[in-house]
């Protein structure tokens with residue numbers, strides 16, 4: 124017997140990374156609730172991703188988070204704290220997957236980490252101990268997820284509990300990526316910082332979305 128797939132909310136799910144993850148997860152059979160600051164915008168984004176056999180709906184961010192088993196956060200660093208506050212009531216006891224890279228425009232190719240240490244640690248501190256924050260998907264380009272093409276990139280997955288990391292590794296595999304246990308949430312700073320380096324490599328070498336690959340397996 125196959126275990127039921129969790130329902131996934133994607134908060135900020137109308138954006139580049141959110142729609143890319145939503146499209147692939149929906150195609151893999153997950154039920155998706157897109158979240159937005161504006162419910163109508165989420166409903167429209169869900170309709171745009173609809174297709175045979177896909178289950179997608181839209182709601183405001185708080186309602187989307189409350190409706191799901193696992194919540195993926197895909198919002199800009201500038202609105203990270205405010206949107207965590209919007210969803211806090213609905214995520215107690217749930218895995219919250221933070222994809223946030225704490226970029227500070229305009230110098231996005233420079234590593235500029237927050238005083239909290241990382242976006243992931245800031246999320247855990249903001250949501251409190253009952254939320255199970257796992258950090259992942261920092262190093263995969265959104266436009267690659269939005270396409271149907273194979274993606275050459277690993278996903279480093281950070282979190283306190285191996286079981287929670289495993290649940291997110293399953294999501295990475297569902298979207299066609301290899302997920303790897305990468306240690307506790309404090310380690311997420313490494314993947315967050317790496318994204319600025321990838322942005323710089325894209326510019327310097329005219330790469331269409333550099334990714335990472337862990338070798339030696």
Ligand SMILES: NC(=O)c1ccc[n+]([C@@H]2O[C@H](COP(=O)([O-])OP(=O)(O)OC[C@H]3O[C@@H](n4cnc5c(N)ncnc54)[C@H](OP(=O)(O)O)[C@@H]3O)[C@@H](O)[C@H]2O)c1
Pocket residue numbers: 135136137138139140141158159160161164165196197198199200201202206222223224225226260261262263264265266
């Ligand atoms: N893009 C990538 O390739 C990529 C890759 C890895 C990680 N990430 C990380 O994933 C997160 C989302 O990236 P993204 O490229 O998907 O972002 P985005 O498209 O610019 O924004 C995502 C969504 O966030 C919501 N939002 C909330 N506050 C906002 C604000 N002040 N300004 C603009 N939008 C706001 C918007 O949804 P509503 O208007 O519907 O509320 C928007 O659709 C970021 O933290 C980024 O660092 C991105």
